[in-house]
Amino acid sequence: MMVEIDPLFQITTACVCCEKTFQTSRVRPSFKHAVRRDADFCAYYKNENPDFYVVRVCPHCGFASTENSAAKLSDPQRKAFEEKVGAASKKKDYGGKRSLEDALDTYKLALICAQVVRDKERIIASLLHHIAWLYRYGKNEEQERRFIGYARDSYVRVYETENAGPSDARLMYLIGELCRRLDEFNEAVRWFSRVIHDQRIMDAAMIRASREQWATLREDMLARKMELPEEMQQS
Ligand SMILES: [Zn+2]
Numbered sequence: 669m670m671v672e673i674d675p676l677f678q679i680t681t682a683c684v685c686c687e688k689t690f691q692t693s694r695v696r697p698s699f700k701h702a703v704r705r706d707a708d709f710c711a712y713y714k715n716e717n718p719d720f721y722v723v724r725v726c727p728h729c730g731f732a733s734t735e736n737s738a739a740k741l742s743d744p745q746r747k748a749f750e751e752k753v754g755a756a757s758k759k760k761d762y763g764g765k766r767s768l769e770d771a772l773d774t775y776k777l778a779l780i781c782a783q784v785v786r787d788k789e790r791i792i793a794s795l796l797h798h799i800a801w802l803y804r805y806g807k808n809e810e811q812e813r814r815f816i817g818y819a820r821d822s823y824v825r826v827y828e829t830e831n832a833g834p835s836d837a838r839l840m841y842l843i844g845e846l847c848r849r850l851d852e853f854n855e856a857v858r859w860f861s862r863v864i865h866d867q868r869i870m871d872a873a874m875i876r877a878s879r880e881q882w883a884t885l886r887e888d889m890l891a892r893k894m895e896l897p898e899e900m901q902q903s
Pocket of ligand 1: 683729730
């Protein structure tokens with residue numbers, strides 16, 4: 669007889685806001701292999717999607733965070749959450765298996781919490797990008813595009829404010845790829861070109877990905893009979 673292994677297991681975690689403990693589900697590492705990925709790293713899985721379980725929602729106070737959020741809130745942050753969100757939140761238990769809609773709810777909660785406590789822009793950008801992916805899984809193109817736009821703007825703020833500079837090829841590639849998905853072709857070319865031509869960039873995987881998407885973009889622009897920017901005209 670085959671024993672079915674539940675892809676989910678429970679962990680106990682402490683809330684970064686009220687410090688009470690609660691249980692949340694994780695996907696077993698053996699189930700975390702993605703069957704494919706989109707060019708902006710959106711991953712597809714045969715079984716449970718580990719991304720559905722990234723956000724931990726405290727059933728006691730309603731605060732939602734991820735492993736990358738602050739380990740503990742400061743008093744002003746806690747106060748901001750209690751005043752702006754705490755009382756209004758429904759405090760639903762997301763500890764078990766999550767549907768796509770549940771996952772979307774948890775990411776939106778995490779986004780609100782991150783904005784209220786003024787978490788790092790990098791975290792906010794990642795939450796916005798994940799929300800776009802969830803809409804992509806659900807084939808809601810309009811909402812996906814909306815959140816791709818928010819994520820792109822947020823990643824640009826990360827680039828500008830955190831002095832990411834040439835060391836962060838992945839960030840520049842992502843901004844280019846999200847611009848491409850928004851049909852902002854000239855902007856996309858600009859970001860991919862930076863990754864390809866900046867001699868200080870050593871990230872071979874991101875240089876290769878930028879070249880590939882640059883070529884895809886060139887074909888799309890030719891197919892739409894658009895005028896190619898100067899840097900794309902040769903070759
Ligand atoms: Zn809590």
